Amino acid sequence: MPRWNTVAIVGVGLIGGSVGLALRQRKLAHEIVGIGRRPASLDEALSGGCVTRTATSIARGVAGAQLVVVCTPVELIAQQVAEAAGCCGPETIITDAGSTKAQVVSAADAALLALENGESGGASFVGSHPLAGSDKAGCRHARADLLEGRVVVVTPTERSRAPAVEEIAAFWQALGARVVQMSPADHDAAIARTSHLPHLVAAALAAATPDDLLPLTATGWADTTRIAAGDPDLWRQIFLANAGHTLSALDDFERVLARLRSALEAGDGPQLAELLAEGKRRRDAVGS
């Protein structure tokens, strides 16, 4: 007997498709509805086994779902959460998979409050961010094990209902992930440092490499710049939604880089080695 009868996934790309595959493989849902605008993408999700049926409108797709997971670019999430909530009853819980949380969650909370005041809807929303991104996009790269052992940050607010928070945490755990709870603001400050800054730096490094030298790159350059292959439009949205924290992380990064520059300019070997050792210590702490 599956845990959920119907789970609806809005946006069946890498994350949405992987959620669907994992739900199917783990037999956690009877029906998995893939919702999207482009029929070709939905056909791909269906034939790839990511979903059991599809819908091109949120209204039709979320009808009867106990759980709705919105896996679209961050600029679309709040509006789609509101749209889904308008078509669901109070028994439905909605979450998302956006890389930034403060703007998304406050806009979604506000939209849901407006619905309740208008006495329609009543669905719950709890924000999430699975730390399982990739430079690859699209459900053809989806994997049933994408979330296994990964961290998912769940970001409740004062408005969140405790049973809904528990259900969303249980949902990600059922897919094999480890759940960490943080406020949306704490999430954005932390992820600016662990994800958004690295993306900015990787993009700058790739863009600063002259074309004629690309044949002289090796695995070091390839690793360091890998995430720069990510979709510029998705990342534009993420950076704009988390500009303040990303700029603050960039300040910290530039302070460390300035110390490395000074050591290089001065030919100060011991200082250079000390800064490199500090980087190595943190990198070694994380492992491969």
Added chain:
Amino acid sequence: MPRWNTVAIVGVGLIGGSVGLALRQRKLAHEIVGIGRRPASLDEALSGGCVTRTATSIARGVAGAQLVVVCTPVELIAQQVAEAAGCCGPETIITDAGSTKAQVVSAADAALLALENGESGGASFVGSHPLAGSDKAGCRHARADLLEGRVVVVTPTERSRAPAVEEIAAFWQALGARVVQMSPADHDAAIARTSHLPHLVAAALAAATPDDLLPLTATGWADTTRIAAGDPDLWRQIFLANAGHTLSALDDFERVLARLRSALEAGDGPQLAELLAEGKRRRDAVGS
């Protein structure tokens, strides 16, 4: 019939060990002598099949070798090339695997010239840099295929004898590598951008990440900082030997980063997307 009777490898770490394994697997040398100071490392190289015999002194190890490959940290190379040359006749060709070339090659050339003026030696030297580094060190990580499909930069000077340059190019090609010839100065300018700057940036990024946020890192951070796990002392030597070009590469990187910062500060989405697309274009051109 192997192509070389005896090849001596000074420093049997990741690169030296991989050269030895590849020579054995491809049956290119009758004897492969591993030379190092620490008997434990030499025993490991011998039992791992990287070499056929070992020596703790360069004088004993290089006797009778047609080819000597010096795979030690950059600060040791020139002196060890000179030491090897002093124990070899004019039929011996010496190369190295150092990540910087101008300082190494000019010091080695000067040492060989002094030997010739003293009427001893007469061995040839041609500098090399296999672009096959790793954050992993030691011959236990050596692989027979490490150089397959990789680029090796060979850096002849006016002093280099054409047959020696050809022989060294043929040596790396025999191990499966593609050879590119450049002057030592051109090499250092190029590799500052494709390898030394990425290392500096990766180290700064790792060092700028607060310890308490390390559990919130995912594959993006892990890829971008991977090379920061490299040996700080080896990299100190590389940076000091190529400080000028690395600083110039850092200038270029910081100019691109400043444009990203301005776009973020201004909330300028189109400019942000354009810079990200520029990074993606270069990253995509290189592939995985």
